[in-house]
Amino acid sequence: MTDIQRSIDILEALVGFDTTSRNSNLPLIAWIESYLDRLGIAHERIPDATGAKTNVWATIGPAATPGYILSGHTDVVPTDGQSWSSDPFRLTRRDGRLFGRGAADMKGFLACCLAAVPDMAARRLVRPIHLAISYDEEVGCIGVRDLIARLRAAPVKPLGCFVGEPTLMGVVTGHKSKRSLRVSVHGRTCHSALAPQGVNAVEYAARLIVKIREIADRLAREGPRDPLYDVPYTTGHTGLVNGGTALNIVPDLCVFEFEFRAIAADDVDALVDEVVRYSAETLEPEMKAVAPQARITFEEKSGFPGLETPAADDLVALAKKLAGASHHAKVAFGTEGGLFAAAGIPSVVIGPGSIDQAHKADEFVAISELEKCGGFIDRLVAHCASAGS
Ligand SMILES: [Zn+2]
Numbered sequence: 001m002t003d004i005q006r007s008i009d010i011l012e013a014l015v016g017f018d019t020t021s022r023n024s025n026l027p028l029i030a031w032i033e034s035y036l037d038r039l040g041i042a043h044e045r046i047p048d049a050t051g052a053k054t055n056v057w058a059t060i061g062p063a064a065t066p067g068y069i070l071s072g073h074t075d076v077v078p079t080d081g082q083s084w085s086s087d088p089f090r091l092t093r094r095d096g097r098l099f100g101r102g103a104a105d106m107k108g109f110l111a112c113c114l115a116a117v118p119d120m121a122a123r124r125l126v127r128p129i130h131l132a133i134s135y136d137e138e139v140g141c142i143g144v145r146d147l148i149a150r151l152r153a154a155p156v157k158p159l160g161c162f163v164g165e166p167t168l169m170g171v172v173t174g175h176k177s178k179r180s181l182r183v184s185v186h187g188r189t190c191h192s193a194l195a196p197q198g199v200n201a202v203e204y205a206a207r208l209i210v211k212i213r214e215i216a217d218r219l220a221r222e223g224p225r226d227p228l229y230d231v232p233y234t235t236g237h238t239g240l241v242n243g244g245t246a247l248n249i250v251p252d253l254c255v256f257e258f259e260f261r262a263i264a265a266d267d268v269d270a271l272v273d274e275v276v277r278y279s280a281e282t283l284e285p286e287m288k289a290v291a292p293q294a295r296i297t298f299e300e301k302s303g304f305p306g307l308e309t310p311a312a313d314d315l316v317a318l319a320k321k322l323a324g325a326s327h328h329a330k331v332a333f334g335t336e337g338g339l340f341a342a343a344g345i346p347s348v349v350i351g352p353g354s355i356d357q358a359h360k361a362d363e364f365v366a367i368s369e370l371e372k373c374g375g376f377i378d379r380l381v382a383h384c385a386s387a388g389s
Pocket residue numbers: 073105106137165
């Protein structure tokens with residue numbers, strides 16, 4: 001059985017590394033590698049192009065047999081501008097809670113996984129357990145993509161993946177897909193007294209933003225529903241607009257960013273296409289009639305596929321058994337699970353702590369949550385040590 005103090009000690013070490021996504025994660029990775037080295041566990045880096053960040057993949061047990069992945073990201077969101085009661089990069093215990101950036105999202109889960117490795121190594125596992133430790137999840141699930149590409153090419157496909165994002169150890173089978181784009185509307189400037197001779201970029205951006213809102217309203221009114229979500233339909237919105245310099249100048253540039261978050265019944269790409277088509281077929285011809293160089297360009301910002309693991313999937317049944325849960329849910333936030341699933345690896349999201357604490361000041365994970373997660377992993381280890389499927 002996993003000792004809770006070992007999980008807490010490891011969490012203390014992990015939180016001590018400032019792995020905000022803009023920083024290198026190599027010092028934290030080196031710590032994990034030396035920990036695995038002491039236990040005789042082989043590991044492999046899958047680095048980014050610059051060498052400043054890396055994923056780590058480790059296997060405990062027979063690598064040539066299908067097994068289970070425990071997946072977690074090492075990066076955390078910034079603490080800039082947040083008011084913390086204690087140093088966010090020093091794990092601090094108060095009232096049965098452990099405070100620190102990443103305590104819930106999601107170093108707590110990584111700590112529980114790593115704390116269980118000695119037991120995994122001591123048991124004779126029939127099915128392997130893999131650790132998939134990634135970077136740059138918080139900036140668009142970037143890092144894990146190369147790791148998953150490796151899995152796609154591997155001769156043995158894992159049976160499933162548990163993504164340890166904070167769900168209060170609830171079994172989560174789905175999340176929405178997402179695409180976000182940056183739009184640059186290029187018009188033609190002139191003195192505002194001569195406004196019809198210019199192409200007002202802010203006004204054309206406004207028309208496109210209204211189009212996005214109309215699509216969102218249509219989805220809210222008559223789009224398909226999935227009652228397992230808090231917002232049971234696909235959403236879209238514009239979150240940022242920049243344009244113009246002075247009222248007496250017709251603006252020649254307006255930049256804005258929008259997103260769609262789609263339930264499985266909607267195609268997020270088709271929604272983006274609808275926006276792009278309106279831009280190309282309705283707005284650009286009007287703009288070009290005044291100024292041929294006027295145009296609207298779209299740049300991909302980030303996105304990830306949705307997760308939609310069928311309730312009847314073996315992995316969902318296993319997750320429920322290991323967690324002692326009778327039901328499952330879907331969540332509003334995205335995870336790496338959609339990418340694993342898209343590679344043909346069934347995935348379930350389950351991890352300690354609450355998403356309500358993630359990304360905020362005084363982020364914490366309750367010690368009782370780490371205990372529950374430790375129990376879940378202990379039962380997974382027992383499952384992988386027995387001959388059952
Ligand atoms: Zn996370």
